[in-house]
Amino acid sequence: MYTFLARRLLSTLPVLLIVAVLVFLMLRLTPGDPAAILAGDAANAEQIARIRESLGLDQPIVVQFGIWAGNLLSGDLGESFYYKQKVTALIGQRLEPTLSLAALTIVLAVLVSVPLGVLAAWRFGSLFDRILMGFSVIGFSVPVFVLAYILIWFVSLKLGWLPVQGYHRLADGFWPYLRHLLLPAVTLSVIYVALIARVTRASVLEALGEDYIRTARAKGLPELRVLVRHALANAAVPIVTVIGIGIALLIGGVVVTESVYAIPGLGRLTVDAVLARDFPTIQGVILFFSFIYVLVNLLVDLSYVFLDPRIRY
Amino acid sequence: MGSALMTFVDRMDSPAPDTFRIFLRESCGFVLEALGKPSSNVPFIMPKRVADTDAFKQIEEHIGSGPYMFVKDQFKPGDKAVYVKNPKYVPRKEAPSGTAGGKHVYVDRVEWNLALRDGQAQVNALQKGEVDIIESVPFELYETVKKDPNAFLPKYATVNLQYMARFNHLHKPFNDEKVRRAVLAAFSQEPFLRAQVGVKELYKSCPSMFTCGTPYGSPFGSDIQSKSNMKKAQELLKTSGYDGTPIVLMKPTDLVTISKLPDVAAQLLRQAGFKVDLQAMDWQTLVGRRAKKDPIDKGGWHMFLTAWQGHDIWNPIANPTMDTRGEASGWFGWGKDDKILALRAEFMRSTDEAQKKKLAEQIQARAFEIGTHVPLGEFQTPMAARKNISGFFITNGNLYWNLKKN
Numbered sequence: 090m091y092t093f094l095a096r097r098l099l100s101t102l103p104v105l106l107i108v109a110v111l112v113f114l115m116l117r118l119t120p121g122d123p124a125a126i127l128a129g130d131a132a133n134a135e136q137i138a139r140i141r142e143s144l145g146l147d148q149p150i151v152v153q154f155g156i157w158a159g160n161l162l163s164g165d166l167g168e169s170f171y172y173k174q175k176v177t178a179l180i181g182q183r184l185e186p187t188l189s190l191a192a193l194t195i196v197l198a199v200l201v202s203v204p205l206g207v208l209a210a211w212r213f214g215s216l217f218d219r220i221l222m223g224f225s226v227i228g229f230s231v232p233v234f235v236l237a238y239i240l241i242w243f244v245s246l247k248l249g250w251l252p253v254q255g256y257h258r259l260a261d262g263f264w265p266y267l268r269h270l271l272l273p274a275v276t277l278s279v280i281y282v283a284l285i286a287r288v289t290r291a292s293v294l295e296a297l298g299e300d301y302i303r304t305a306r307a308k309g310l311p312e313l314r315v316l317v318r319h320a321l322a323n324a325a326v327p328i329v330t331v332i333g334i335g336i337a338l339l340i341g342g343v344v345v346t347e348s349v350y351a352i353p354g355l356g357r358l359t360v361d362a363v364l365a366r367d368f369p370t371i372q373g374v375i376l377f378f379s380f381i382y383v384l385v386n387l388l389v390d391l392s393y394v395f396l397d398p399r400i401r402y
Numbered sequence: 403m404g405s406a407l408m409t410f411v412d413r414m415d416s417p418a419p420d421t422f423r424i425f426l427r428e429s430c431g432f433v434l435e436a437l438g439k440p441s442s443n444v445p446f447i448m449p450k451r452v453a454d455t456d457a458f459k460q461i462e463e464h465i466g467s468g469p470y471m472f473v474k475d476q477f478k479p480g481d482k483a484v485y486v487k488n489p490k491y492v493p494r495k496e497a498p499s500g501t502a503g504g505k506h507v508y509v510d511r512v513e514w515n516l517a518l519r520d521g522q523a524q525v526n527a528l529q530k531g532e533v534d535i536i537e538s539v540p541f542e543l544y545e546t547v548k549k550d551p552n553a554f555l556p557k558y559a560t561v562n563l564q565y566m567a568r569f570n571h572l573h574k575p576f577n578d579e580k581v582r583r584a585v586l587a588a589f590s591q592e593p594f595l596r597a598q599v600g601v602k603e604l605y606k607s608c609p610s611m612f613t614c615g616t617p618y619g620s621p622f623g624s625d626i627q628s629k630s631n632m633k634k635a636q637e638l639l640k641t642s643g644y645d646g647t648p649i650v651l652m653k654p655t656d657l658v659t660i661s662k663l664p665d666v667a668a669q670l671l672r673q674a675g676f677k678v679d680l681q682a683m684d685w686q687t688l689v690g691r692r693a694k695k696d697p698i699d700k701g702g703w704h705m706f707l708t709a710w711q712g713h714d715i716w717n718p719i720a721n722p723t724m725d726t727r728g729e730a731s732g733w734f735g736w737g738k739d740d741k742i743l744a745l746r747a748e749f750m751r752s753t754d755e756a757q758k759k760k761l762a763e764q765i766q767a768r769a770f771e772i773g774t775h776v777p778l779g780e781f782q783t784p785m786a787a788r789k790n791i792s793g794f795f796i797t798n799g800n801l802y803w804n805l806k807k808n
Contacts, residue, residue: 120683122690129442133732137693143458172479173460182478241526253526254518351518351527353481361480364656366686 097390101383108379109372113157116368117150123170123366144170157372166376167369171362176373179358186256187354189266190346191339193274198281199332205282206289206328207316213294221286228283237276237349244272254351273350277343281335288331292324299323325396333389337382403436404445405732406719406750422447431753432719439720440501440798441713469493469505469803470512483514485802498795498804505803508793512802521658525786528553534791534807537800538783540658544601547786555784556794561613561712562606562780565594565660567667568723569775570704571737572695575649580642582773586627588635588674589667591779598662598781605781611766612721613712614780618759623767627776635674648677650698652706654685663707663778692734706734707778713798718746718765723774737774 124141125132132140141147145156160167166176209218245253251272257265296302297320305315344356355374362370393400410430416422424433437445448461455461464472470485477483487507494504515533518524521540527533529550539547539555547553567589569576576582595605608614609621609628621628649671653664668680683691688706696702715721724746725731728738742765749761769775785800793804 120690121687122693125690125693126686134693134695140458174479179479182481238522241523245530246526249530252532253530254523254532255515255527256517347517348520349523351515351520351523353478353517357517358480364684364686366690 094387094391097387101380101387104383105376105379109158109161109376110154112372112375113154114150116366116371117153119366121366122146123368126365127170157369161376166373169362169367169370171365171367171370176369179370180355180373180377183353183355183358185258186352187340187343187347187356189259189270190273190277190343190352190354191336193270194277194281194339195332195336197274198278198285198335201278202282202285203289203321203328206286207293207321209286209290210293210297210320211312211316213297218290221290225283225287228279231279233276233280233345234349236279237273237346240272240276241349256350256352256354269352273346273352276350277339277346281339284335285328285331289321289324289328292327293320296320296324322396326393329392329396330389333385333392337385340378340381403432403439403719404443407433407436410750429751429753431749431751431758432717435717435719438501439713441711467491469507479516481517483516485512485514486510493803498797498801500797501799501801507803508806509802528786528788531788534788535800536786539786541599541601541604544604544784547784552789553786554789555786558785558794558796558800559782559798560796561615561716561798562608562782563712564608564613564710564715564780565598565663565707565778566710566715566723567663567705567707567776567778568735569737569773570702570735572729573698573702573704575642575644575647576704578642578644579772580638581644583626583771584635584638584642584644584674585671585676586770586773586776587630587638588632588670589627589776589778590631590670591627591777593670594663594666595779595781597666598660604784605779608777608780611715611723611769611774611777612718612762613716616712616716617755618717618762618766620759620763620766622763623770626770626773632670632673639675644675646677647698648679650679650681650702650704652688652691652703653680653682654688655682657685659783660707660709667705667707695729695736709781711798712780718742718749718762724765724769726774735775737772739768739772739774742768742772742774 122137122141124137124144124146127144128137128140138147145153148156157167164177166180168174169176169179172179205221209221212218241253245251252269255269257269259266293316301323302315302319305319306312310319340355343352343354344360346352347354347356348360355377358370359374361367362374407430410426410428412425412427414422414424426433439445449465452461452463452465464474466472466488469488469491471488473484473486487510491505491507493506496504498504498506515527518527518533521543524533524536525539525543525547528536528547529552531552536547544555548555567585569582569585571577571582576585591607591609595607599605606614607628608619609624610619612618612620651664651668651671653661653668655661664680668678671678691701691703692706694701694703698704713720715723718724722731722733723735723737724742725733726737726739726742726746729736731737745761745765745768749758749765752758752761785794787794790808791805792808793806795801795804
C-alpha cells in the first residue's frame with residue numbers, strides 16, 4: 090500500500106512536468122501580446138517594446154522557461170503580469186469560492202443522484218425509471234448558463250428566495266455563505282445528478298442480477314437492506330470513480346457558473362488571465378488544476394481498497 | 403496630450419507646497435486642456451517619492467487626497483475594490499461641475515463589484531436591489547431597465563463616445579489615399595450605429611473626426627463620407643486601380659461593445675467592390691496584432707474598428723489619428739501627412755480660440771481628403787441606478803461624489 094502510494098505520488102512529477110512544458114509552449118505560440126495589452130490603446134510600438142522587455146518577454150523562450158522552472162522548484166509560481174501580485178496569492182484568494190462551489194455541488198449531486206439511481210435500478214423498466222432516464226438526458230443536454238438564467242429568473246427574481254449573484258466568504262457567516270452558494274451549486278449539480286444517477290442505475294442493475302442478491306432475498310432480508318448493503322455496496326466502485334472524475338472536472342469546469350453568478354473563483358481567474366495573456370497566472374492555475382486532478386484520481390484509487398476488500402495494492 | 407505639452411515645457415518647479423509652476427519655451431495653446439483632460443491618460447499629481455517610481459513598476463502607496471480613499475487591504479483583484487469617505491477632505495463650497503467643483507460625499511463607502519461582469523447578471527442584481535448602480539447598461543437590456551419601476555437611467559454624459567474604422571496606411575491597398583476615400587464613401591454611419599447600438603435614443607450620426615458637441619466638432623470637409631453613397635464608393639474604387647487584394651479585417655468576438663461593427667464593415671466593403679478576409683479573434687489578440695507593422699502575409703492587417711471616449715479625440719492634439727508622422731507616429735495605422743502635421747503644430751501654438759477652430763476645420767478637411775480613418779458615429783453608454791440613489795450630475799465618466807442613498 091505505502092509502496093503504491095509512493096509510486097503514485099512520484100508518478101505525478103513527470104505528469105506535472107509535461108503539463109508545465111506544454112502550457113508554457115502553448116502560451117508562447119498563442120497569438121496576443123501581453124505587453125500590448127498592458128500598454129493600452131494610446132501606446133506606441135516603442136512603449137510596448139519597453140514593457141515587453143520589463144516582463145522578460147524579449148528573452149529567448151528557453152531562457153524564459155529556465156527562469157520560470159527555477160522559480161517553480163522553489164515553490165514560486167511567479168508574479169501576475171496583469172494584477173502585479175504573486176500567482177500563489179491570487180490562487181489563494183480564489184480557492185475558497187471554487188472549492189466551496191465544487192464541494193456543495195458534489196454533495197447535492199450525490200445526495201440526489203445515488204438514491205434516484207438505486208430506485209431506478211430497483212424499479213427497472215417502470216414509469217419512474219423512464220422518467221428519471223428522460224430527465225437525465227435533459228440534464229446532460231441543457232447548457233449550464235441556460236439553466237442558470239432560468240433558475241435566477243424564477244428562484245431569485247420571481248420568488249425572491251435567493252440572491253442573484255455574488256459570494257460571501259465562510260468567515261463572514263454561514264447563512265449568507267450558503268444562500269449565495271445554493272443556486273450556483275444547484276445549477277451546476279444538475280449535469281452531475283444526471284451522470285451519477287445513470288452510472289448508479291447501471292451499476293446497481295448489474296449487481297441486482299448477481300447470485301448473492303438472490304441469496305440475500307432468499308434469506309428474507311428486507312429489500313432496503315438488500316439494495317443498500319448488498320447491491321449498492323458492490324456497485325460502489327464505478328460510482329465513486331465517476332464522482333471522483335466529477336470533482337476533478339468541477340474544479341476546472343466552473344467557469345460559466347462563476348461568470349453568470351459573479352463568483353470570484355478560480356474559473357473566472359483563468360478566463361481573465363487567458364484574455365489578458367497573463368502567462369504566469371495561466372501557467373500557475375493550470376498546474377494547480379493538474380495537481381488537483383492527479384490528487385483526486387489518487388484518492389479515488391485508494392478508496393477502492395475500502396470499497397472492495399478484494400482490491401490490494 | 404501630455405507628451406505634446408512636454409515638448410513646450412522648459413522646466414517645472416514647486417515654489418510652495420500648494421503651488422506648481424510650468425515654464426514654457428514658447429507660446430502654447432493647450433496647457434489647460436492637457437491638465438484638465440478627464441479621461442486617460444490623466445495627469446496625476448503625486449509626491450516626488452511616488453513620482454520617482456520606475457515607470458514600469460506598480461505604484462504601491464495609496465495616499466488618498468480626494469473625497470474618497472482607496473482601501474488597499476480590502477482590494478481583491480477581479481472581486482472587489484473598496485473606497486471609503488475621506489474624513490480629512492474639505493470640499494469646495496459649491497455645486498459639483500464635471501470633475502471639478504464641490505465634491506461632497508454623502509455615503510460612507512463605495513464598493514465596486516468587479517466580479518459582476520455579465521450584462522444580464524448586472525441587470526438582475528440591479529432589479530433585485532443587490533447593487534445600486536450599473537456603470538454601463540448593455541444596449542440590448544436598455545429597454546428592460548427603462549421599464550423597471552425600481553430603476554432609472556440618470557442623464558449624466560454630455561460628450562459621447564465615437565466608433566472608428568482605422569486603416570493600416572503601410573500596406574497595399576490602404577497605402578493609396580484613393581482606396582481609402584472609396585472606403586470613406588462606402589461607410590455610411592447609420593448601418594454601423596443601428597447594428598451595434600440599436601437603440602435610437604443612444605446614438606447619432608456625427609460626420610466629424612473631433613467629438614460632436616465639443617468646440618471642434620464640425621462636419622467641415624466631411625462630404626466624402628457624409629454626402630456619399632455606395633455608387634460613389636464603387637466609382638472611386640474602380641478609378642483607384644484596386645487590384646483585388648483581400649482586405650484583412652480584424653473582428654474581436656469577445657468585445658460586445660464593438661463586435662458587430664466589423665460585420666457591417668465587411669458587408670459594405672464587399673458592396674463597394676472589395677474582397678474581404680474577415681478574421682475573427684479575441685480582442686487581446688487583435689491588440690497584439692495591430693501593433694505589428696509586418697506585411698499581410700506575415701501576420702499584418704488592413705483594418706480594425708474601435709471606440710473612443712469623446713475626450714480622447716476631441717481636438718487635433720488628443721486625437722491620435724492626427725499624429726501623422728508615419729511609422730514614427732504614436733498610434734496603430736501609421737498614417738503619414740506633412741500638411742496635417744504642420745497645421746497641428748500651428749494649432750498647438752495658437753492661443754486664439756477662433757483661429758484654433760479654423761485650424762481644426764482645416765486639419766479635419768485634410769484628414770477626410772487623405773482618409774486617415776473613418777468616423778462611424780457617436781453613442782452613449784447609459785448608466786442605471788436604483789431609484790433610492792440621487793445626486794447624479796452632468797459629467798463624463800462615472801463619478802461618485804454628490805450621491806445620496808435613501
